[in-house]
């Protein structure tokens with residue numbers, strides 16, 4: 417039997433109809449859904465300017481910060497004439513809380529003491545931990561000591577990082593942000609001080625403990641804690657330029673606040689801006705192992721590598737890492753891990769670029785359809 421033209425046309429028509437129903441209609445539905453999706457505003461986490469601590473912001477809306485004005489009550493700290501360190505620390509702490517809460521969004525600040533009273537070191541850490549602090553910052557001012565190599569300027573003390581290296585890393589990143597702001601104020605930047613226990617104390621994993629109770633206790637309670645030594649009370653220029661009036665103390669608090677804001681990515685209420693941490697920040701480390709200053713070690717590390725310098729600084733850190741582990745194998749875990757910051761830089765960046773690309777593609781397409 418020979419099929420006539422009519423039945424061939426009918427079959428072709430039926431075939432085409434099937435293709436249309438099974439192929440084009442679902443395609444049109446998918447396209448509509450896609451166009452609807454791309455016309456919706458992108459969520460904040462995709463469009464917000466990226467900076468290395470975006471993970472902190474994404475996890476928690478509000479940062480909880482505990483400030484700890486050092487000494488107090490019967491413990492004066494360093495003294496210079498009539499001026500007592502405990503009073504300077506408290507004044508800086510009160511200014512700092514006020515500035516952070518009035519100038520920035522997304523941060524809640526409290527103090528371990530807001531008057532001239534005795535608070536034990538363990539209690540200070542306990543207070544920060546009980547308040548579920550993202551960070552504790554202990555506020556101090558310095559005086560000359562026999563085993564320090566410098567006699568002026570600002571220093572931030574952090575954990576050395578053998579134990580809970582991730583927390584030590586957070587402390588050191590915050591330290592960089594604060595140091596860069598204090599340096600901009602005119603203080604000599606003495607970098608980050610690491611100090612080992614001199615009494616043979618160790619953490620529960622057997623690694624040597626940090627010397628300072630605030631830092632050691634912070635690690636034990638999973639509350640990263642740093643000590644900021646703003647300036648030397650017994651150094652003429654430091655004292656006159658940075659500690660001799662409430663105005664000067666307020667400037668120190670403003671610098672601390674700017675550094676804290678950069679680290680946590682806080683949005684300024686005045687400008688609406690979020691400023692990033694200082695890129696390619698090279699910081700000096702002093703590591704004190706015991707009471708003998710000849711045993712101190714001095715080295716530098718680069719934090720927050722910019723994209724152009726990521727490779728270079730990874731190589732540099734790798735070199736340094738080999739050198740340092742040759743000198744002291746137990747120190748391996750304190751090395752900077754540039755691949756972490758690299759990953760943090762790239763992930764949200766790529767995601768952002770892909771969504772931007774899809775959005776542009778959709779725009780092109782919808783203009784063709786119209």
Ligand SMILES: [Zn+2]
Nearest residue numbers: 486493556557
């Ligand atoms: Zn002190």
